[in-house]
Amino acid sequence: MDLADDAPVEGWVLPEAAYIHVPFCRHRCGYCNFSVIANRDDLIEKFLKAITQELNALKRPRLKTLFFGGGTPTHLPNPALARLLESLDQQFNLSELTEFSVEANPEDISEAKLELLASKGVNRISLGVQSFQTTKLLSLERGHTRDQAIAAVELASQYIPNVSIDLIFAAPSESLKQWEQDVITAIQLPISHLSTYALTYEKGTQFWNQRLHGDMKELDESVEIDMYNFTRQSCNQHGFRHYEVSNFAKNGSRCLHNMAYWKGEGWYAAGPGAARFVNGVREVNHRSTSTYLKRINEGQSPVAEREAIGVVQYAKERTAFGIRLIDGIDLRALSQHVGFDTYKLLKAPIKFSLDDGLLVQEGDHLRLSDRGILFADTVAQRFLDC
Numbered sequence: 001m002d003l004a005d006d007a008p009v010e011g012w013v014l015p016e017a018a019y020i021h022v023p024f025c026r027h028r029c030g031y032c033n034f035s036v037i038a039n040r041d042d043l044i045e046k047f048l049k050a051i052t053q054e055l056n057a058l059k060r061p062r063l064k065t066l067f068f069g070g071g072t073p074t075h076l077p078n079p080a081l082a083r084l085l086e087s088l089d090q091q092f093n094l095s096e097l098t099e100f101s102v103e104a105n106p107e108d109i110s111e112a113k114l115e116l117l118a119s120k121g122v123n124r125i126s127l128g129v130q131s132f133q134t135t136k137l138l139s140l141e142r143g144h145t146r147d148q149a150i151a152a153v154e155l156a157s158q159y160i161p162n163v164s165i166d167l168i169f170a171a172p173s174e175s176l177k178q179w180e181q182d183v184i185t186a187i188q189l190p191i192s193h194l195s196t197y198a199l200t201y202e203k204g205t206q207f208w209n210q211r212l213h214g215d216m217k218e219l220d221e222s223v224e225i226d227m228y229n230f231t232r233q234s235c236n237q238h239g240f241r242h243y244e245v246s247n248f249a250k251n252g253s254r255c256l257h258n259m260a261y262w263k264g265e266g267w268y269a270a271g272p273g274a275a276r277f278v279n280g281v282r283e284v285n286h287r288s289t290s291t292y293l294k295r296i297n298e299g300q301s302p303v304a305e306r307e308a309i310g311v312v313q314y315a316k317e318r319t320a321f322g323i324r325l326i327d328g329i330d331l332r333a334l335s336q337h338v339g340f341d342t343y344k345l346l347k348a349p350i351k352f353s354l355d356d357g358l359l360v361q362e363g364d365h366l367r368l369s370d371r372g373i374l375f376a377d378t379v380a381q382r383f384l385d386c
């Protein structure tokens with residue numbers, strides 16, 4: 001195949017994953033760059049109507065995984081959440097799902113909320129804990145305390161079999177010792193999955209502006225690396241296998257839905273700002289909740305961007321995302337999928353990353369080296385840019 005010809009990938013199978021975006025939050029945290037709307041609960045009713053309309057167009061696909069993210073899905077009052085779960089059940093037959101994940105805020109956790117989620121088949125909950133230290137939580141503008149976070153994790157584990165928590169490291173002026181305490185607290189709780197993310201300063205956020213004006217300072221990169229290495233070591237010692245750059249799981253508890261993203265499989269999506277990948281076409285809905293609602297209400301498409309991904313682009317993206325998996329990627333399988341020799345396309349970035357010790361190659365198999373795991377974004381960018 002001539003690599004200049006970025007033809008469509010042949011033979012896509014229909015997605016078995018779907019993502020639903022609920023944009024509501026109590027407050028917009030200073031570091032948050034997601035499609036979120038705060039203090040507009042008056043729009044919940046319109047949102048329920050719009051998302052049901054968007055979901056109706058999908059015509060009941062058969063799914064293995066459903067991920068309910070945001071925003072904060074658990075911010076919905078229980079009657080509204082029950083109605084949304086009911087429409088999801090009509091669309092997707094929730095009892096057939098292998099994994100049904102819901103993102104939750106510790107502030108929203110109550111027995112009634114958990115009972116409702118569990119009754120509709122939610123078997124994985126991802127709690128936005130971020131830290132177990134009240135001062136760090138305040139600096140991140142989170143509304144919960146250490147005790148609330150711990151109580152939420154413990155209560156959730158009584159209703160939902162797979163509890164995951166998110167933690168943020170490298171918060172302003174955080175010490176290595178403080179971070180170690182966060183990790184140690186997390187792995188002693190009844191969780192089976194842990195996601196850890198370094199704080200990032202995204203353009204357009206309040207933290208970005210504060211850093212720009214010198215009111216907030218990024219942590220030294222060497223401390224950030226020490227924090228990450230401590231996380232890897234502790235998780236490994238406590239039975240949490242490192243399976244993706246930011247994710248650790250006990251046996252059988254990997255997030256199957258996110259695996260579909262990293263493996264380049266397709267997924268449906270609905271809600272403001274939601275991105276989908278179906279039959280080789282990527283679409284992104286309007287990010288603004290009010291624009292999304294207005295367009296659906298007026299019978300227009302909520303899609304803001306649409307791009308058909310050709311074989312060459314797909315091979316680059318599949319490698320860039322797949323390399324984040326600690327097990328790495330198999331170039332022979334990828335070549336069979338896209339119908340050409342991907343090694344030829346990716347030769348330059350592979351050689352570059354092998355030469356500087358960020359990649360390891362065993363036959364057709366590529367994975368990040370121990371040092372490469374620290375620079376996964378750099379390696380991924382090289383694949384995208386080639």
Ligand code: SF4
Nearest residue numbers: 025028029032070071
């Ligand atoms: S709770 Fe999560 S989604 Fe909502 S504003 Fe904060 S970081 Fe963003």
